[in-house]
Amino acid sequence: MTLLQSIAASVAAGRRKDAGKLTSEALEAGIAPAAIVDEALLPAMAAVGEKFRRDEIFIPEMLVASLAMKEAMRLLTPHLVEAGVEPKYTAVIGTVQGDLHDIGKNLVAVMWRGANFKVIDLGTNVPPQAFVDAIKEHRPQVVGLSALLTTTMPAMVTTVKAIRTSDAPPVKILVGGAPITSQFADEIGADAYASDAATAADLAQSLAAV
Numbered sequence: 052m053t054l055l056q057s058i059a060a061s062v063a064a065g066r067r068k069d070a071g072k073l074t075s076e077a078l079e080a081g082i083a084p085a086a087i088v089d090e091a092l093l094p095a096m097a098a099v100g101e102k103f104r105r106d107e108i109f110i111p112e113m114l115v116a117s118l119a120m121k122e123a124m125r126l127l128t129p130h131l132v133e134a135g136v137e138p139k140y141t142a143v144i145g146t147v148q149g150d151l152h153d154i155g156k157n158l159v160a161v162m163w164r165g166a167n168f169k170v171i172d173l174g175t176n177v178p179p180q181a182f183v184d185a186i187k188e189h190r191p192q193v194v195g196l197s198a199l200l201t202t203t204m205p206a207m208v209t210t211v212k213a214i215r216t217s218d219a220p221p222v223k224i225l226v227g228g229a230p231i232t233s234q235f236a237d238e239i240g241a242d243a244y245a246s247d248a249a250t251a252a253d254l255a256q257s258l259a260a261v
């Protein structure tokens with residue numbers, strides 16, 4: 052088994068300490084942080100989701116896997132974000148109301164920091180008005196909404212509406228999360244959709260520069 056496969060296996064099995072230890076080893080071995088994310092962590096979480104869908108594992112297993120992924124991300128984050136650069140733009144991000152998933156949202160926040168954004172992270176289960184208030188307070192160029200459940204997609208609709216109809220300053224809205232598509236983004240009046248954190252960073256930069 053390669054080191055990346057071992058990291059994936061430890062995350063999928065929810066072995067938090069091993070995930071951290073192996074991630075440190077991979078960094079020491081000179082493996083690119085982005086490769087650790089793309090080739091070990093993301094496939095591990097996708098496999099966990101698939102097992103959950105097939106009723107082979109249940110919520111506790113899904114939860115420990117997410118904690119192992121977070122441990123690996125904690126070690127990778129300083130390597131994904133360049134230190135000491137004065138941010139050029141501001142972004143607000145959060146997971147919409149009713150939704151507690153934050154791994155993808157956190158990854159997008161890390162990539163945005165790496166792309167020269169100051170990021171205000173509102174966390175999970177964020178009510179529409181909290182997004183509006185944060186936009187008024189921080190005046191970001193970009194706001195990101197994350198949803199991982201089909202049942203919380205309507206909260207994304209409500210949030211976009213609340214932002215658009217408020218007296219908050221104009222802002223570009225980027226949406227993402229497993230059930231979200233570019234068609235859905237168009238339908239609800241978002242400015243852009245990204246299926247992954249790297250694309251989210253490219254899009255945020257081009258939207259902020261307009």
Ligand code: B12
Pocket residue numbers: 093096097099100101103104110113114117149150151152153154155156158159194195196197198199200201202225226227228229230244245246247248249251
């Ligand atoms: C880990 C996990 C959990 C953990 C979450 C821990 C945490 N702190 O996040 C826990 C155990 C808490 C959990 C709970 C539940 N979960 Co869950 N969970 C997952 C799992 C396995 C992985 C999600 C993940 O982290 N993926 C890795 C990240 C990196 O990927 P990502 O989130 O998709 O993000 C990427 C892109 O989507 C995009 N992106 C994400 N956000 C944003 C935002 C912006 C602005 C942009 C541009 C891009 C972007 O970029 C990211 C990076 O590349 C998924 C399976 C899956 N394949 O998605 C199920 C899954 C999402 N969960 C599911 C379900 C059903 C639930 C529960 C309802 C279970 C239950 N019966 O209670 C609860 C809901 C709780 C709630 N109210 O939110 C279903 C959803 C089904 C559906 N269609 O709605 C899934 C798909 C599993 C399945 N196959 O059935 N879950």
